[in-house]
Amino acid sequence: MEAKNNNGGNGGQDNDASELMAAIIAAQMGDSGSGPFSVYPETFSPNISCVDNSTPWTTSEAASALSSSCSNCGSASGENWVCLKTRKILCSRYVNGCAVAHFQQNPDSPIHLSVSDLSIWDHNMDAYLDVFAIEELKPAFEAFHMAKHGIEAVFHDRVGGEMGGLVEGMVIDMKGQDDDDDKKPAAK
Numbered sequence: 331m332e333a334k335n336n337n338g339g340n341g342g343q344d345n346d347a348s349e350l351m352a353a354i355i356a357a358q359m360g361d362s363g364s365g366p367f368s369v370y371p372e373t374f375s376p377n378i379s380c381v382d383n384s385t386p387w388t389t390s391e392a393a394s395a396l397s398s399s400c401s402n403c404g405s406a407s408g409e410n411w412v413c414l415k416t417r418k419i420l421c422s423r424y425v426n427g428c429a430v431a432h433f434q435q436n437p438d439s440p441i442h443l444s445v446s447d448l449s450i451w452d453h454n455m456d457a458y459l460d461v462f463a464i465e466e467l468k469p470a471f472e473a474f475h476m477a478k479h480g481i482e483a484v485f486h487d488r489v490g491g492e493m494g495g496l497v498e499g500m501v502i503d504m505k506g507q508d509d510d511d512d513k514k515p516a517a518k
């Protein structure tokens with residue numbers, strides 16, 4: 331950002347006005363430098379065809395994945411992702427980064443589901459995906475929801491407005507009451 335101080339000189343009023351405008355723009359863009367990063371899951375992904383539902387996602391498969399170690403490095407952190415194309419279980423970037431590496435080595439496999447909080451991340455978009463809005467995500471999500479919480483996921487009608495986009499955790503909190511609330515905001 332530009333320096334706040336205007337050292338006088340010509341066009342002081344113009345500078346004040348431009349500072350004000352810059353501040354407004356910064357506020358609108360969330361460029362405060364300190365505020366939380368807002369996460370609005372995307373309701374469409376151009377990469378969605380990578381999700382392979384040709385083999386049904388089963389609760390037992392999901393349950394196995396929930397307790398699996400990273401298939402690449404063997405980390406048992408629990409901070410794993412499952413690739414929705416290859417179904418590999420891979421650790422997060424906060425562990426050894428095997429999920430990111432999997433995407434980098436397999437660019438056609440960008441969509442991963444977090445086994446720790448059931449959020450779904452699209453590496454190509456660098457964004458979470460809204461399981462409520464994207465049908466292709468539901469089979470895997472439902473299987474993991476059942477495995478994790480022991481109850482079926484309920485897909486309510488979407489609420490209008492910005493809150494219609496579900497953020498990480500909200501999906502689970504709709505039905506599962508036993509989830510930890512200490513998840514990292516973006517274990518992508």
Ligand SMILES: [Zn+2]
Pocket residue numbers: 400401402403404405420421422425426427428429
């Ligand atoms: Zn790993």
